Amino acid sequence: MRPSSLDPLFVTITSFTGIGPKIAALIARALGRENAEETKAVDLLLLPPHRLIDRRNQPGVAHALERSLVTLNLHVDQHLPSPRGRSNVPYKILAHDETGEIALTFFHAKQNWLERALPVGEKVLVSGKVEWFNGRASMVHPDRMALAANPEDFPMIEPVYPLTAGLSPKLLQRAIDTALQSMPEFPEWLDLTFVKRQSMPDFAAAVRALHAPRDETDMEPNAPARRRLAYDELLAGQLSLALVRQKVRKLQGKPVRGNGKLRTQLLSILPFRLTDGQQNAVRDIIGDMESPDRMLRLLQGDVGSGKTAVALFAMAACAEVDGQSVLMAPTEILAQQHYATIEPMATATGVGVDLLTGRTKAKDRKAILERIASGKTKMIIGTHALFQDTVVYSDLLLAVVDEQHRFGVHQRLRLTAKGSAPHMLVMTATPIPRTLVLSAFGDMDVSRLTEKPSGRLPIKTATLELDRIDDVVERLRDAVSRGKKAYWICPLVEDSEVSDLMSAEQRHEHLGRVFGALAGLVHGRMNSAEKEAAMQDFKSGKTRVLVATTVIEVGVDVPDASIIVIEHAERFGLAQLHQLRGRVGRGDEASSCILLYKGPLSDVGKARLSIMRDSEDGFRIAEEDLKLRGEGELLGTRQSGTPGFRLVDLQAHGDLLETARDDARYILEMDGNLVTERGQALRMLLYVWRRDEAIRLLRAG
Ligand code: ADP
Numbered sequence: 001m002r003p004s005s006l007d008p009l010f011v012t013i014t015s016f017t018g019i020g021p022k023i024a025a026l027i028a029r030a031l032g033r034e035n036a037e038e039t040k041a042v043d044l045l046l047l048p049p050h051r052l053i054d055r056r057n058q059p060g061v062a063h064a065l066e067r068s069l070v071t072l073n074l075h076v077d078q079h080l081p082s083p084r085g086r087s088n089v090p091y092k093i094l095a096h097d098e099t100g101e102i103a104l105t106f107f108h109a110k111q112n113w114l115e116r117a118l119p120v121g122e123k124v125l126v127s128g129k130v131e132w133f134n135g136r137a138s139m140v141h142p143d144r145m146a147l148a149a150n151p152e153d154f155p156m157i158e159p160v161y162p163l164t165a166g167l168s169p170k171l172l173q174r175a176i177d178t179a180l181q182s183m184p185e186f187p188e189w190l191d192l193t194f195v196k197r198q199s200m201p202d203f204a205a206a207v208r209a210l211h212a213p214r215d216e217t218d219m220e221p222n223a224p225a226r227r228r229l230a231y232d233e234l235l236a237g238q239l240s241l242a243l244v245r246q247k248v249r250k251l252q253g254k255p256v257r258g259n260g261k262l263r264t265q266l267l268s269i270l271p272f273r274l275t276d277g278q279q280n281a282v283r284d285i286i287g288d289m290e291s292p293d294r295m296l297r298l299l300q301g302d303v304g305s306g307k308t309a310v311a312l313f314a315m316a317a318c319a320e321v322d323g324q325s326v327l328m329a330p331t332e333i334l335a336q337q338h339y340a341t342i343e344p345m346a347t348a349t350g351v352g353v354d355l356l357t358g359r360t361k362a363k364d365r366k367a368i369l370e371r372i373a374s375g376k377t378k379m380i381i382g383t384h385a386l387f388q389d390t391v392v393y394s395d396l397l398l399a400v401v402d403e404q405h406r407f408g409v410h411q412r413l414r415l416t417a418k419g420s421a422p423h424m425l426v427m428t429a430t431p432i433p434r435t436l437v438l439s440a441f442g443d444m445d446v447s448r449l450t451e452k453p454s455g456r457l458p459i460k461t462a463t464l465e466l467d468r469i470d471d472v473v474e475r476l477r478d479a480v481s482r483g484k485k486a487y488w489i490c491p492l493v494e495d496s497e498v499s500d501l502m503s504a505e506q507r508h509e510h511l512g513r514v515f516g517a518l519a520g521l522v523h524g525r526m527n528s529a530e531k532e533a534a535m536q537d538f539k540s541g542k543t544r545v546l547v548a549t550t551v552i553e554v555g556v557d558v559p560d561a562s563i564i565v566i567e568h569a570e571r572f573g574l575a576q577l578h579q580l581r582g583r584v585g586r587g588d589e590a591s592s593c594i595l596l597y598k599g600p601l602s603d604v605g606k607a608r609l610s611i612m613r614d615s616e617d618g619f620r621i622a623e624e625d626l627k628l629r630g631e632g633e634l635l636g637t638r639q640s641g642t643p644g645f646r647l648v649d650l651q652a653h654g655d656l657l658e659t660a661r662d663d664a665r666y667i668l669e670m671d672g673n674l675v676t677e678r679g680q681a682l683r684m685l686l687y688v689w690r691r692d693e694a695i696r697l698l699r700a701g
């Protein structure tokens with residue numbers, strides 16, 4: 001149970017005075033919560049202001065620069081209300097200080113309100129932008145006003161929060177103040193020596209300081225208050241990942257110790273030699289599976305690095321001991337592709353293999369489920385249909401999840417925590433930098449495929465302005481006539497599937513005029529049979545130019561496609577461009593990638609495209625991308641900062657992440673159920689950062 005001392009943090013914002021359902025919904029949106037009910041006081045407390053307004057500049061009327069923000073100490077001389085019935089004439093208030101006079105101007109203002117705010121004869125503080133006209137100063141709608149006698153109503157430094165349309169800063173500020181006022185005290189959940197060494201404030205002080213920045217330096221990610229909260233957030237994340245992992249690990253894996261026979265056979269069947277990277281990865285995986293602990297390993301490898309072959313060897317090792325393994329792909333097409341790769345080899349070595357997806361026909365399905373339940377099938381390839389309750393495995397030893405660049409670690413771990421406890425191999429093509437692996441996957445073992453299979457030629461990448469499209473089509477016509485195959489990728493249009501589709505269909509029509517029936521089309525709105533047919537046609541050569549939306553991004557393998565044109569390349573994230581480009585350069589033929597962009601490009605836009613031109617190294621591209629854009633873009637999300645985090649900015653807090661990881665590990669080693677005094681405090685940390693899920697694991701375990 002949540003300690004009752006934390007209750008004030010978890011009141012719903014609708015219970016605040018002055019916040020009705022409408023405002024609450026807006027606040028919820030500003031906080032990134034699903035709905036108002038889900039939005040609690042603590043969410044407000046942990047919302048960092050993203051900039052501040054500094055009102056300390058007090059030059060005096062005469063020295064105020066045009067359009068600059070100033071604060072004036074004024075004496076109010078006279079009110080000049082709008083004439084009756086002519087509310088479009090502004091209400092003016094004349095005032096002065098020792099340097100000069102100024103007119104404060106208001107449109108559609110209420111007279112009694114202004115008379116209260118700026119009474120004649122009083123000294124007042126007023127802040128806003130000064131405008132000069134014919135030597136006269138005026139200020140239209142000052143954005144802050146207070147009686148000079150009440151300076152506490154006039155913060156010289158004001159935090160500004162990210163807002164959603166319709167939500168006024170004042171309302172949000174009032175809600176935050178309310179939350180601050182009822183904030184309880186907390187026990188220290190961090191290691192005291194660490195806190196001291198880092199000069200970090202305690203949690204409550206950090207929260208208060210977060211909302212009361214004194215200057216720009218307080219806004220920096222490594223200001224003590226922000227750093228403290230970032231560490232808390234990281235620790236909560238690492239701790240909950242570690243708890244999940246501890247739980248998963250407790251379900252002991254079955255050691256898989258095969259005799260290597262199938263693997264040897266496979267080696268002789270494979271049409272290529274494994275790269276050193278592949279061999280190392282296979283060795284890592286076999287080593288993990290032979291030990292009694294469950295394997296939790298991430299296999300990172302750029303597109304085309306040959307992850308599937310690695311998975312196959314792991315699966316073969318399971319078959320050697322008569323156990324089962326599954327390979328789960330994120331899409332139907334990919335599942336089919338994996339099946340097409342693996343089935344012939346498995347069958348040649350006498351291993352039963354099946355494909356199970358959402359599209360498997362009912363009567364086939366029944367037979368397949370029976371074969372899986374009886375243990376006849378050893379390797380099962382499919383989509384998430386593999387984990388439905390109706391699928392009963394006879395002896396599942398290994399789950400391979402080929403998820404390309406989709407995250408969702410908790411979900412995945414829960415998946416396996418539920419049933420038996422297979423070893424777990426996650427394959428990703430995202431060249432996630434180490435810091436992100438750690439924050440998204442926690443303390444997972446990692447194997448990397450850093451080299452491409454040999455014999456690959458580099459992909460030549462060119463950038464061209466979109467208005468040269470006719471030249472590109474001309475060159476493409478030439479290439480296709482020489483027997484080449486090309487992808488033509490159409491841009492994402494404003495997140496709308498419909499307009500995506502339109503752009504692809506229009507381009508298909510356009511290219512159809514040049515290439516006739518050789519131009520194919522595949523897009524996200526097609527059902528998977530249609531998609532598969534389109535891919536098949538392209539694979540077989542029936543079509544030679546495949547117009548596609550980004551549906552082909554994930555893993556599709558057509559080794560003899562050697563050209564890719566990406567339209568509106570400036571709209572794609574670098575990681576995505578890299579993934580797309582990886583569709584070519586898979587065969588033994590020289591390949592090219594043409595990035596068509598719409599100018600003029602921003603400096604960052606130029607830098608991004610030139611990275612693509614200069615490098616084929618996914619890790620380097622990812623690192624550069626991080627530098628240019630921050631992590632949000634890398635993961636395909638639009639938010640700034642690091643996705644999924646409120647305070648953490650991994651570029652600034654990378655050092656803290658490592659510490660948090662070690663801290664979490666140490667904590668659980670000493671106090672696996674969080675029952676000591678510090679353990680109890682850490683439970684609070686988990687609640688504060690909304691990691692209740694992990695606490696449930698604790699209770700259950
Ligand atoms: P990804 O890592 O993107 O999933 P795949 O497993 O689809 O890559 O492999 C890409 C292509 O490279 C496939 O056509 C595969 O047959 C081929 N391949 C894999 N390993 C090797 C190797 N060691 N030598 C040559 N080709 C290989």
Ligand code: MG
Nearest residue numbers: 307308402555
């Ligand atoms: Mg793949």
